Amino acid sequence: MDGDGRAAGHGGRVQEGRLPRGSRGLRTSGGRKDLMPHGRVAISQITFRDSAPEEDAAIRELEARAFGREEEADLALDLMAGPVETLSLVAVREGRLVGHLLFSRIEGPERCLALAPLAVDPDFREMYVGTELVRHGLKRAREAGWKSVFVLGEPNYYGRFGFRSELADPAVVEWQGPFLLAMELEPDALAGWSGPLVYPEPFSKV
Numbered sequence: 001m002d003g004d005g006r007a008a009g010h011g012g013r014v015q016e017g018r019l020p021r022g023s024r025g026l027r028t029s030g031g032r033k034d035l036m037p038h039g040r041v042a043i044s045q046i047t048f049r050d051s052a053p054e055e056d057a058a059i060r061e062l063e064a065r066a067f068g069r070e071e072e073a074d075l076a077l078d079l080m081a082g083p084v085e086t087l088s089l090v091a092v093r094e095g096r097l098v099g100h101l102l103f104s105r106i107e108g109p110e111r112c113l114a115l116a117p118l119a120v121d122p123d124f125r126e127m128y129v130g131t132e133l134v135r136h137g138l139k140r141a142r143e144a145g146w147k148s149v150f151v152l153g154e155p156n157y158y159g160r161f162g163f164r165s166e167l168a169d170p171a172v173v174e175w176q177g178p179f180l181l182a183m184e185l186e187p188d189a190l191a192g193w194s195g196p197l198v199y200p201e202p203f204s205k206v
């Protein structure tokens, strides 16, 4: 990672203005979803829940398919197997895994998480699966007593949930820059905080 915020981060290469997009995020002038290969899949047909240990292989496959490479799949599985606390959520439709979101503990502010990776099956993009996964994940993290979350990602996407780069500015970390964002799960959790942010070891390989 070159640390300027556009490097291959914890969820793929962050490009100017956009996150890496799937090839099948089809739209028409009439609105989204019209051309999705699975037809109109209502978000209500998708279940969001914690992942189960027997879903590791399906998570690996989904991550690799979503990112088009193995690095994020390895990251997710290494983190989930490792000693650091994680929260792993999946989106499931009719028994098929269509999305995955992982949080893992980082050292820095008290009870702090990193959000990475976030992956949605290319066939289910632009249906708010990613949005709902993040919403469910943040709710789950708050309920579990986590106080703040950092992500390396597109401000337009993550800003909708309350992530802001200003909150992440005091963090000293290799990938500090405009794409490093943070949000508080508890009011003022990051107020007055500054210092190093130490990610679990598997992040050094991405």
Ligand SMILES: CC(C)(COP(=O)(O)OP(=O)(O)OC[C@H]1O[C@@H](n2cnc3c(N)ncnc32)[C@H](O)[C@@H]1OP(=O)(O)O)[C@@H](O)C(=O)NCCC(=O)NCCS
Pocket (backbone or CB within 6 Å): 010, 011, 012, 017, 018, 019, 020, 021, 022, 032, 066, 067, 118, 119, 120, 121, 124, 125, 126, 127, 128, 129, 130, 131, 132, 152, 153, 154, 156, 157
């Ligand atoms: C990025 C990703 C998770 C988005 O998932 P998704 O379920 O298709 O996204 P949503 O349907 O929830 O998108 C919600 C909104 O964000 C926008 N959006 C979708 N993908 C986006 C992207 N890559 N960059 C910026 N905005 C994006 C949508 O257009 C939509 O906007 P609208 O509300 O104005 O219509 C998915 O494209 C993916 O898995 N990409 C490959 C892996 C990746 O890059 N992960 C994120 C790393 S930080």
